[in-house]
Amino acid sequence: MSKTDPRSAKADRGGPNQPLIIAKDLKKHFPIRSGLFNRQSATVRAVDGVSFDVKKGETLGIVGESGCGKSTTARLLVGLIDLDEGHIVFDGDGLGEDISLKELRRGVQMVFQDSYASLNPRLTIVDSVAFGPKILGLGNPTGRARDLLGRVGLDPNRFADRYPHELSGGQRQRVNIARALAMEPRLVILDEAVSALDKSVEAQVLNLLNDLRREFGLTYVFISHDLNVVRYISDRVLVMYLGEVVEIxxxxxxxxxxxxxxxxxxxxxxxxxxxxxxxxxxxxxxxPPNPIDPPSGCRFHTRCKFAEGVCSAKTPKLSVIGGDDTHQAACHMQEPGSGHSAAIKEAAE
Amino acid sequence: MTDAPKPGTPLVEFDNLKVRFRGERTVHAINGVSLSMQPGEMLGLLGESGSGKSVTLKTLLRLLPPKRTDIEGGVRVNGTDIKTLSGRRLAAYRGGEVSMVFQEPALALDPVYTVGDQIAETVMRHKGVSRRAAMDVALDMLTRVRIPSPERRLKNYPHEMSGGMRQRAMIALALACRPQLLLADEPTTALDATVQIQILLLLRELQKEFGMGVIFVTHDIGVAVEVSDRIAVMYAGNIVETGTTRDVIKDPRHPYTKGLLAANLHGAVKGERLDAIPGSPPALEEPPSACSFAPRCAFARPACLEALPPEIDLGGGHKVRCVLEQDQVKTPQPVEA
Structure with missing residues (x-):
């Protein structure tokens, strides 16, 4: 069904082999200002050279602990914060070159963790969902919104005119999903979207996400700290630590x-x-160490039981694991000839 | 208050506890909880938001607003009815006999005093010792919760510590007066995975070392399994299933417990539809007159909606509140030691 969906077919410019989104060497450093003259005293290196791509129709899970930069990465992908360095390529079109931020946001939508804070408390949910299409001048925004509420399991006759505070957390998160879908995106970024929900409700929302992916031919970036959930929903997994990709x-x-x-x-x-x-x-x-002044070399060396001299001296590069080039990790032990005693020796010469 | 309990007295005993909040709307938060717990036992109280697990803990510490709360039924700690406590006896009870670790240590600790001062203050207040002696206790406690360089950390303010470190300090504070009962309200929920497991294992070790009873409230079934001897599953203000951790995890009987286990996704197959519990928990504006879970239950039958479900004893301390078990268990199951 996803292949014949007219919307995604029309929008698909790059062909099936073109990744839907490519993130190249993303960097985002936040200055910390303090003191009398508000001078920059330190830098949080929230995202420090992150590269990955997301293929059409797949779900990429991003995992890591707080402060690892997974949410900052998500915000960079939607353009909620500006990149310091790096490129974002959406279906073959470079952001800022071939497409504008506004065009990118048509194709990339986001669902946040806090279902209540991300809805306007003064708008009924049908108005919230219809807001984006109305601004864009799409036809019949309210009808579209009511239809989408139905698709996410909220009967529009019962729920459309309610306010966010009249709904439960699970229902509000369904509204947020409907609102994201109202823009007819091709990529939906789910930033801890099910983490605040109770387990029994979380399972319902995960089922819904799987249904919608099939129905609308969506691609997901799914950020979570729950490894069980990530395993269930993701095709590929990206592991981050202190602003860097350590394994994918x-x-x-x-x-x-x-x-x-x-x-x-x-x-x-x-x-x-x-x-x-x-x-x-x-x-x-x-x-986890503070992302202000992260450790030198491999950022994990301060907590790693295999750490050796080379680990603090040299930054490991992502290298292919076991000849399978879809699996990569940034560890000196996996890098032939890195100087780590456990590194694979053969290729070192 | 701190008389030695008579042998055989349960550490905690709830007898048909009912808690109701009045105000703009009435909420029947706890609806007939009966539970007893032996000294030195580690009990996991598992449930989703609104199931009444935190209210149960707050009832034990008498932290609920007295003007808006109706409490019925018995709550005894070491044989003393805690509803009779007031004034000095209540102050001695809180922190001396029973203490609590909260979810968010950054909010629970006082930001304007050092960690050492906060621990010492508690010790001085309860044990009546000098400040110097109390500081020694504080140092000893920080060492026991395995905070690196404890002498230096004693002089730290809470904001100078990381989240995991703060939770360790919170535990040190709670255990400084050697309470017989520690209440832990989601103490690891705000922590990262690699830190969470450290705190869980620390609590397990400290429990062995000090021998206190622990009630560990969590919504995460994996966390409950990791720390508890026994698990009580709460739903809509009642305990629907209790038993040893092994019984509850390996042989869950209540449909809600089964649903929670499935929703944990441990071993869920990718792409396969999840066996989700439909709907959401009830609002509890009325006291339940039937099984609260019946509207969401795939196995519900007319009997479920007619009366409150009976508590069925499956033997070995495994109890479940479900009419389905009534039919299946005519004779008591053989008890395995």
Missing amino acids: GPADVIYENQAHPYTASLFAAMPSMDPDNLTEEPPLAGD
Whole structure:
């Protein structure tokens, strides 16, 4: 059905092999100002050279702890904050060269974590959903909004004229999803969109997201800290640590075989769900370091049990794992000839 | 207040507890919770938002606004009815016998005092010792919760610490007077995954070391499994299933518990439709007269809507409130030790 959907076919300019969005070397540094003259005293390197692409129709999961830059990356993709450096290419068109920010936002929409804060409390939900199409001058915005409310499981006759505070969290998040879809996007960025929901409601929304993806031929970027959810919904997973990509690969491969010690720790930190086989030791000590002044070299070396001299001296590059070039990790142990004692020796010469 | 409890007295005993909030609208937050807990036990209280788990903890500490709250039924800690406490006895009880760790340590700690001062103040107040002795206790506590360089951290203000460190300090503060009961209200929800597991394992170790009873409130079934000896599942102000962690996880009987386990997505197959519980929890404006879960339950039958479901004892402390079990369990199940 997604292939014959007239909207996505019409909009598809780059062909099936062109990734829907390419992020090239994204950088975003936030200055911290303090003191009498409000001088810049430090920099938060929130996103520091992040590159990835999202293929048409796939779901890319982004995982990482707070401060790793996953939300900043999402905001950069929709243009909610300006890039310091880097390029965004949407279906072959460079942002700022071939398409404007306004055009990009037609194609990329976002759903936020806080379902209440992201809705205007003074608008009924049907007005909220119709707002974007109205501004864009699309035909019959209210009818379109009512139709979309129905699609996300909120009967328009019962719900259309309610205000956000009259809905439950799960219902509000459905409104936010409908509002994102009202712009007929091709890429929807879900930034912790189900994290604030109760587990039983979360499962309903995940089912809805899967249905909508099929129905509208959507592509998702799904940001979450819940690895179970990410595994369920994603085709590929990107792991971030302190503003950098440490590992990327197909979800099933990463869940079976983590190449980066940080990814491995993140998985080991998941509750065991087995009373006979409880976690004995925490995989990592301490909190993630502050993204102000991140550690030198590999940013994970301060918490990594395999760290050696080379790890603090040299920044590892993403290298291919096990000959499968869809799976990459940035770790000196995976980089032949990096100087780490556990690195693969053969290719080093 | 701190008399040695008689042997065999449960540490905590709820007897048909009902809590109702009055105000613009009435909310029946707790609807007949009966539960008892032995000293040194680690009980996980599992439920979604609005299920009454935090209200249960606040009832235990008498933190609910007295003017707008009606409490019925018995709440006993070490055999004492806590509803009779007031004034000095209540102050000695809070923090001395029972203490609490909150979800957001940044909000629970006082921002204008150092961590050391806050711990020492509690110790001085409850134990009547000098400031110097209280500071020694504070230092000892920070060491026990494994805060690196505790001497230096004693002089830190809460904002100078990371989230995980603050939660450790909060735990040190709660345990400084060696309470017999620790209430933990979602203490790891605001933390990152790699920090969460550290705090969970720390709590498990401290519980063994100090031997206190712990009620650990969480919405995350994985977290409950990691720390609890026993799990009580709450729904709409009542406990729908209790049992040892193993029984509840491996042999869940209540349809709600089963739904929660499925919704955890542990082992969910990608792309396959999730077995989601439809609908949302009830608003609790009326006290329930039937099974509160029936409107969302795939197995509901007429009997579910006629009366409150009975509590069925499956043996081995595994109890479930569901009419479905009534038919299935005619004879008590063999108890496995």
